[in-house]
Amino acid sequence: MKRSVYLGLYVVIAILLILPFVLPNSFYMDLAIRMAINAIIVLGLNLLIGFAGQISMGHAGFLGIGAYASAVLPTHFGWHPLLAMGAGVVVTGLLAAVLARPIFKLKGHYLAMATLGLGIIINIILRNEAALTGGPDGMSVPPLGLLGFDLTSDKHWYWVVALLLSVSVWASLNLIDSPFGRALRALHGSEVASQVAGVDVVRYKVAIFVISAVFASLMGSVTAHYVGFVTPNFADFFHSIELVTMVVIGGMASVYGSLVGAVLLTALPQALSSLEGWETVAFGAILMACMIFMPRGLVPTLAAKFGRGN
Amino acid sequence: MKDCFLLVRRVLGSVKMIALALATSIGVAHAQESIRIGSILSVTGPASFLGEPELKTLQLYVEKINSQGGVLGRKLELIHYDDAGDSSKANNFVKRLIESDKVDLIVGGSTTGTTMSAAPLVEKAGIPFISLAGGVVIVEPVKKWLFKTPGSDRYSIERIMDDMKKKGITKVGLMTETSGLGQSSRVEAQKAAPKYGITFVSEESYGPKDTDMTPQLTRIRNASGVQAVAVFGFGQGPAIVTKNYAQLGMPYPLYHTHGVASDEFIHIAGKSSEGVRMSSPALLVVNELSNNDPQKAVLAAYRDEYKARYKEYPSTFGGYAYDGLMIAIEAIKKSKDTNKEKVRDAIENTKGHIGTSGVVNMSTTDHMGLDIGSFRLLEIKQGKFTLAR
Amino acid sequence: MLAQFLQFLFSGLTVGATYALAALGFTLIYNASNVINFAQGEFIMLGGMLAVFFTQLGLPLPVALLLAIVVPAMIGVLLEKLAIEPVKGAETVTLIIITIGASLVIRGLIQVWLGKGTHSLPAFSGDAPIALLGATLLPQSLWVLGVTAIVVLALWYFFNRTLQGKAMLATSFNRVAAELVGINTSWVLFMSFAMSAALGALGGILVAPITMTSYDVGIMLGLKGFVAAVVGGLGNGLGAVLGGLLVGILEAMGAGYISSAYKDAIPFVLILFMLFFMPRGLFGSKSTDRV
Numbered sequence: 001m002k003r004s005v006y007l008g009l010y011v012v013i014a015i016l017l018i019l020p021f022v023l024p025n026s027f028y029m030d031l032a033i034r035m036a037i038n039a040i041i042v043l044g045l046n047l048l049i050g051f052a053g054q055i056s057m058g059h060a061g062f063l064g065i066g067a068y069a070s071a072v073l074p075t076h077f078g079w080h081p082l083l084a085m086g087a088g089v090v091v092t093g094l095l096a097a098v099l100a101r102p103i104f105k106l107k108g109h110y111l112a113m114a115t116l117g118l119g120i121i122i123n124i125i126l127r128n129e130a131a132l133t134g135g136p137d138g139m140s141v142p143p144l145g146l147l148g149f150d151l152t153s154d155k156h157w158y159w160v161v162a163l164l165l166s167v168s169v170w171a172s173l174n175l176i177d178s179p180f181g182r183a184l185r186a187l188h189g190s191e192v193a194s195q196v197a198g199v200d201v202v203r204y205k206v207a208i209f210v211i212s213a214v215f216a217s218l219m220g221s222v223t224a225h226y227v228g229f230v231t232p233n234f235a236d237f238f239h240s241i242e243l244v245t246m247v248v249i250g251g252m253a254s255v256y257g258s259l260v261g262a263v264l265l266t267a268l269p270q271a272l273s274s275l276e277g278w279e280t281v282a283f284g285a286i287l288m289a290c291m292i293f294m295p296r297g298l299v300p301t302l303a304a305k306f307g308r309g310n
Numbered sequence: 311m312k313d314c315f316l317l318v319r320r321v322l323g324s325v326k327m328i329a330l331a332l333a334t335s336i337g338v339a340h341a342q343e344s345i346r347i348g349s350i351l352s353v354t355g356p357a358s359f360l361g362e363p364e365l366k367t368l369q370l371y372v373e374k375i376n377s378q379g380g381v382l383g384r385k386l387e388l389i390h391y392d393d394a395g396d397s398s399k400a401n402n403f404v405k406r407l408i409e410s411d412k413v414d415l416i417v418g419g420s421t422t423g424t425t426m427s428a429a430p431l432v433e434k435a436g437i438p439f440i441s442l443a444g445g446v447v448i449v450e451p452v453k454k455w456l457f458k459t460p461g462s463d464r465y466s467i468e469r470i471m472d473d474m475k476k477k478g479i480t481k482v483g484l485m486t487e488t489s490g491l492g493q494s495s496r497v498e499a500q501k502a503a504p505k506y507g508i509t510f511v512s513e514e515s516y517g518p519k520d521t522d523m524t525p526q527l528t529r530i531r532n533a534s535g536v537q538a539v540a541v542f543g544f545g546q547g548p549a550i551v552t553k554n555y556a557q558l559g560m561p562y563p564l565y566h567t568h569g570v571a572s573d574e575f576i577h578i579a580g581k582s583s584e585g586v587r588m589s590s591p592a593l594l595v596v597n598e599l600s601n602n603d604p605q606k607a608v609l610a611a612y613r614d615e616y617k618a619r620y621k622e623y624p625s626t627f628g629g630y631a632y633d634g635l636m637i638a639i640e641a642i643k644k645s646k647d648t649n650k651e652k653v654r655d656a657i658e659n660t661k662g663h664i665g666t667s668g669v670v671n672m673s674t675t676d677h678m679g680l681d682i683g684s685f686r687l688l689e690i691k692q693g694k695f696t697l698a699r
Numbered sequence: 700m701l702a703q704f705l706q707f708l709f710s711g712l713t714v715g716a717t718y719a720l721a722a723l724g725f726t727l728i729y730n731a732s733n734v735i736n737f738a739q740g741e742f743i744m745l746g747g748m749l750a751v752f753f754t755q756l757g758l759p760l761p762v763a764l765l766l767a768i769v770v771p772a773m774i775g776v777l778l779e780k781l782a783i784e785p786v787k788g789a790e791t792v793t794l795i796i797i798t799i800g801a802s803l804v805i806r807g808l809i810q811v812w813l814g815k816g817t818h819s820l821p822a823f824s825g826d827a828p829i830a831l832l833g834a835t836l837l838p839q840s841l842w843v844l845g846v847t848a849i850v851v852l853a854l855w856y857f858f859n860r861t862l863q864g865k866a867m868l869a870t871s872f873n874r875v876a877a878e879l880v881g882i883n884t885s886w887v888l889f890m891s892f893a894m895s896a897a898l899g900a901l902g903g904i905l906v907a908p909i910t911m912t913s914y915d916v917g918i919m920l921g922l923k924g925f926v927a928a929v930v931g932g933l934g935n936g937l938g939a940v941l942g943g944l945l946v947g948i949l950e951a952m953g954a955g956y957i958s959s960a961y962k963d964a965i966p967f968v969l970i971l972f973m974l975f976f977m978p979r980g981l982f983g984s985k986s987t988d989r990v
Contacts, residue, residue, distance in 0.1 A: 027409035030402070049792065102975040108791065109735055113929040114974050116922075117967035124964040130493050137423030137445075137490035138397050140430065229427045231397040237922070241799060248796050273391055273403075277811050280354075284803025288782055291797045295789040358815045488960060514959045519919055521910030524710045525955035525962075528703055546817040546911060557828045557835055558706075578817050578911060 058119020064235025715947020721924025740921020775896025
């Protein structure tokens with residue numbers, strides 16, 4: 001007798017529905033929205049890192065492309081924000097598709113280096129083209145208009161993001177259980193074996209890279225419109241590492257792990273902000289402790305502990 | 311079972327958030343009586359050069375004022391966050407200050423970037439924000455709730471251009487930092503150059519964390535007709551440029567702006583800083599000011615109090631924070647209240663306030679209240695700042 | 700023309716030597732344990748910052764420098780014992796996160812203890828620039844290049860002519876086989892971290908008089924060292940050194956001849972191209988995967 005795969009999804013939806021009535025003020029609402037946005041990005045990244053077993057150390061670059069597309073195109077060229085968002089997605093998708101083939105010939109640390117290089121190059125371009133992008137100080141982003149209605153209030157954004165999150169979780173669960181998902185997991189297990197079994201390894205790698213990049217670009221645009229302001233730091237190396245950390249700490253190849261990782265690592269800097277000067281040390285120590293004692297990530301480790309017992 | 315456990319996890323997560331919220335609100339209840347001053351400063355990160363002395367100054371004077379009975383009989387409470395020079399962190403923390411910590415006003419924003427990222431929030435929420443950054447864009451066009459204490463970058467640049475003109479220098483090489491300050495300074499410089507008959511025959515840039523700028527300086531040296539070099543940046547970058555400059559034996563005058571107006575610059579650049587000219591607020595040369603100078607008393611007092619507490623000479627950046635706090639307090643005293651509208655109006659009506667950057671006269675069209683007089687021209691002689699002749 | 704080229708070359712070689720030492724550090728640890736130590740950059744920082752600290756305490760320069768190499772070596776060993784050994788066999792990504800966490804802890808502790816200021820070390824033999832064919836060179840640059848060359852030679856000798864060195868090499872080729880012939884692989888791991896940290900610290904000390912040091916110099920240096928190690932072919936010592944010098948020179952030439960604004964991007968762009976055509980770096984060995 002198998003529990004519905006979607007039980008976790010229902011729990012997530014239930015929490016999302018209750019949360020606005022429990023949160024004390026708009027700052028916590030803002031935090032929740034950021035957690036949800038990160039969760040969606042991490043879901044996409046986890047497909048790449050956890051399920052397909054690849055590495056991306058420059059994912060924030062794709063966030064940056066989406067965010068700046070939504071900032072620059074409407075501001076300097078008069079495009080409608082939705083169109084700009086689409087443009088960001090298209091550009092990111094194309095870039096990912098073009099680069100995926102040569103990049104995925106590399107393995108292990110060489111792959112990490114290539115994706116790192118990509119992210120850094122994007123960051124540098126954003127920083128330098130100040131006339132378009134406002135340079136290191138960033139630029140403001142016009143609000144997103146949907147059906148003639150400008151999205152500016154926190155409450156409205158919350159529901160938009162909650163909807164997106166629910167859809168993303170549902171999509172991920174379905175993807176993993178589909179032939180596509182099984183091919184991915186086979187790829188992770190052994191590339192050569194899956195090739196022998198008939199899986200077009202290259203095509204799947206490209207596909208998953210493009211999918212996770214597009215997730216990122218979309219959420220980059222969403223973040224840009226939500227915060228109303230975007231800076232090149234959004235696309236820098238540290239942000240890329242933060243995202244990878246969320247994947248790993250939550251649990252690679254675990255959909256709910258992605259959510260937990262995103263929630264924890266978005267809240268952590270806020271919780272540590274009172275530690276005057278010791279935040280870096282505390283953050284680093286927590287990272288190390290988590291990885292040393294729970295190398296597979298929070299959710300898989302705890303699930304194994306509680307799961308087997310029953 | 312996995313799902314049961316997950317449900318418990320998520321509930322625990324929510325409980326944690328609620329607990330955090332309760333704790334914060336209890337904190338608020340206790341401190342009902344105090345005047346809450348919020349601050350976001352770049353204490354760590356690339357702008358820590360600015361943020362650290364600013365924080366130290368705010369802490370020093372909040373303590374001092376509280377020990378003297380506070381303001382309007384109420385204690386001051388400083389709530390500060392470190393944005394590490396990152397504008398989106400700044401935006402996030404300002405939200406927290408406004409919504410969660412419920413501060414009465416904000417004195418902070420070490421850099422133009424962090425200030426501007428907070429601007430929309432501050433305008434929407436209707437809370438006075440006194441910025442400690444120098445970008446012209448902060449007060450042009452004037453925004454209702456946004457003020458600033460440093461003299462604008464534009465005046466700092468014009469001050470050195472004025473000296474160049476006096477010396478008959480018309481062809482200048484530029485070393486611009488890729489930071490926000492560097493880039494906006496370059497824009498201001500290009501706007502102001504024609505007024506002083508100056509053209510830029512060579513423009514190079516460097517990153518704030520770069521360790522060797524000899525390639526760029528070599529290119530400038532090879533540009534024809536160059537008569538002087540100006541560096542726009544802050545922190546350690548310009549100091550390394552200065553060291554490289556001396557190493558290469560470049561013979562022309564070297565100019566810096568207020569982004570490096572502090573003892574740290576001389577400390578890092580060492581002997582190579584000899585002869586460097588810099589625009590800076592008068593704090594660094596208090597002793598040389600004549601006794602008639604309106605700023606002398608205020609500057610001397612700030613210097614002595616900061617030195618007594620922190621055992622080092624204050625930097626001009628700390629001075630910006632000092633001015634911000636004092637203007638805010640004066641406004642609160644004048645309006646006899648912490649009502650945000652009243653305090654804002656009082657800040658806007660600041661007249662004749664003597665600060666570390668000069669005498670401040672604000673108005674509805676001027677939310678800074680300073681002019682080119684807020685920057686003096688200094689020269690470094692034998693490891694010390696002196697007024698240039 | 701020549702003078703300009705030489706100036707860029709000197710600049711590139713000097714900074715390249717630091718990258719080379721960092722890359723060697725990465726390589727040593729990678730060979731012994733398959734771990735990419737993202738805290739390598741922090742060892743470079745520790746070398747410079749501790750040298751400043753010990754000199755300010757009043758210790759004579761040679762003693763201060765020695766301590767500034769020994770202490771990071773001990774910290775490197777600590778890192779290995781506490782953070783790497785317990786998780787032997789974990790996935791690559793997990794190990795990366797651990798070393799990133801370690802780098803944060805080290806950097807954070809130095810930030811709290813020694814402050815955020817920038818510090819300088821006195822140059823070892825003065826700072827009067829040396830004129831050479833129209834370009835100038837700092838005496839400290841000669842120290843950097845000279846000591847790096849000596850270190851590289853010493854390491855070559857160690858790995859090729861001494862028993863301990865050969866034992867370390869054997870472990871990097873095949874750990875199980877090495878254990879079977881009686882090599883103490885735990886000792887090898889221990890030594891690799893200690894040596895790697897010492898190398899990094901040495902690099903930091905050598906270059907501090909030129910580039911200054913502060914609590915956060917480690918980040919960029921570590922990153923570029925990693926780039927250099929990969930360019931040279933991960934696991935190859937000679938490749939690491941050449942990779943470091945190459946990255947340094949590319950940067951300087953990029954800044955000098957192409958665009959100073961994009962100089963940081965140039966090494967990465969070229970490296971991307973390189974990896975596309977030479978997926979194992981300059982000297983990386985062809986490897987076979989067991990299926």
